[in-house]
Every structure is written in structure tokens, then in C-alpha cells.
């Protein structure tokens with residue numbers, strides 16, 4: 001009994017320290033201005049449009065192509081709205097460290113995708129779509145929305161969230177066929 | 180002083196218009212309900228709003244002959260596709276509307292976003 005208690009206590013301490021280190025990390029989270037957030041939002045959407053273009057060109061699987069076409073349409077729609085809003089608010093998207101790291105990651109991923117074909121390509125594309133949407137959702141929820149000052153820009157990011165989540169569910173569904 | 184009368188007048192007119200509109204609406208909705216329950220002459224119209232990547236409401240219980248109107252109030256295009264492809268809407272861009280007359284119970288989904296689903300349940 002005593003051992004169980006000790007084990008539980010140890011677990012509790014470990015969990016506590018993990019959460020604590022997470023909140024310490026919060027200070028290391030990038031701090032972004034609205035023009036920088038606009039740049040991150042447009043870039044993140046454009047990267048998924050680019051991945052989709054590669055998939056439409058390289059894949060012959062109908063589930064992959066259907067998913068990729070939806071990604072193109074939806075993410076282009078978001079870019080359109082973000083651009084229009086930025087113009088209206090006289091906000092010029094400003095490139096920053098987050099934009100740059102997104103672009104660096106995308107460059108690697110695109111060359112990886114371009115080097116594959118057939119089943120291997122389909123699997124690499126959909127695996128990346130799952131991972132990419134997960135990380136974008138997390139960034140939108142924990143960095144972009146909380147840090148946005150302008151309420152219209154914040155509202156737009158909030159409105160985009162359900163589509164990102166549905167894209168993730170859709171990607172997970174397609175991914176099951178490529179295990 | 181004159182200005183004062185003008186505003187009071189305008190206010191009373193607005194109140195009158197407001198209440199008369201409200202009454203007309205109440206009467207017309209009462210009428211259509213009675214007609215449907217008793218004689219089934221006027222088909223019902225149901226509205227489904229597509230918003231936040233969902234069909235709202237996601238289940239409509241209707242009578243055969245009723246109409247369901249779908250409106251895309253979302254930020255991206257969607258469609259309404261019967262699960263066995265017996266019928267399908269065209270792509271509905273934001274702001275677009277499409278209607279279907281209920282002829283049987285149907286499950287439907289969005290072929291652009293496979294996880295979006297809804298149902299028309301025919302009585």
C-alpha cells in the first residue's frame with residue numbers, strides 16, 4: 001500500500017514538473033504583432049496549397065486527389081479573406097522568424113514529396129497533411145488567436161479553426177487506407 | 180419644440196409598424212401550421228444552414244413533399260450529396276442556396292469534406 005502511494009506521488013510530481021516546464025516554455029513562445037500574425041496565417045495556408053498542387057500532379061489516387069483539391073479551395077479561400085481583411089485594416093503582413101521556419105520546413109517537405117511516387121508518395125503526402133494540420137491547429141489555438149490584438153483578425157482566425165479541424169479528421173480518414 | 184413632436188411621431192409610427200409586422204408574422208405562421216396539420220395542402224419548408232463546417236440542424240424530420248433549403252453560411256464551399264449518390268447539390272459557394280423536395284429518408288454528406296454528415300428523416 002505504501003509503495004502504491006509512493007508511486008502515485010512520484011507520478012504526480014513528474015506530471016507537475018512537466019506542466020511546470022510547459023508554462024516556463026510559454027515565455028519562449030514567439031511573441032507576434034498583428035502584421036506578423038497575418039504573415040504567418042497567409043504563409044501557413046499557402047504551404048498547404050503548394051502541397052496540394054504537388055499531390056494533384058503526382059497522385060492518381062482518387063481519395064488523395066479529392067482531399068488535395070479541397071485543401072486548395074479552402075486554403076485559397078482563407079488566404080483571400082486574410083488578404084482582404086489586411087488591406088481593409090491597412091495591415092501589411094510582415095515576415096518573421098515563424099514565417100521563415102514554416103517556409104524552411106515546407107522546402108524540405110516539398111523536396112521529400114517530389115522525390116517519391118506511387119503508394120509511397122500517397123502515404124508521405126497524407127501523413128504530412130495529418131501532422132501539418134495538427135501543428136497548425138495548435139499554433140492557431142495557442143499562439144495566433146491569443147496574441148492577436150485586432151478583433152476582426154482574431155475573429156477570422158477563430159472562424160478558420162473549424163475548417164482546420166475538419167481537414168484533420170478528413171486527413172485521418174484518408175490516412176487509414178495508406179497504413 | 181417642433182423637432183420634439185417630429186421625433187415622438189416617428190417613434191410612435193415605428194412602434195406601430197413593429198407591432199403590426201409582428202402580428203402578421205404570428206398569424207401567417209399559425210395559419211400554415213393549421214393547414215398542414217389538418218389538410219396537408221401546404222408543404223413545409225425547412226432551412227438547413229451550413230456553417231462552421233456543420234449542417235445545422237444536422238437532422239431534419241420532414242414529410243414527403245416538404246422542401247429543405249440549404250444555405251452555405253460558411254467561409255468555404257460545400258455540397259449536399261446523398262450517401263448513395265441518388266441526388267446531389269452542385270458546389271455551394273459561400274452565400275449560395277439549394278433546395279430539394281423530400282421523397283424519402285436520406286443520409287447525406289459533403290463530398291468535399293467527407294466527415295460532414297446530415298440526415299433528412301421522412302415521416
Ligand SMILES: [Cu+2]
Nearest residue numbers: 257289291292
Ligand atoms: Cu463541405
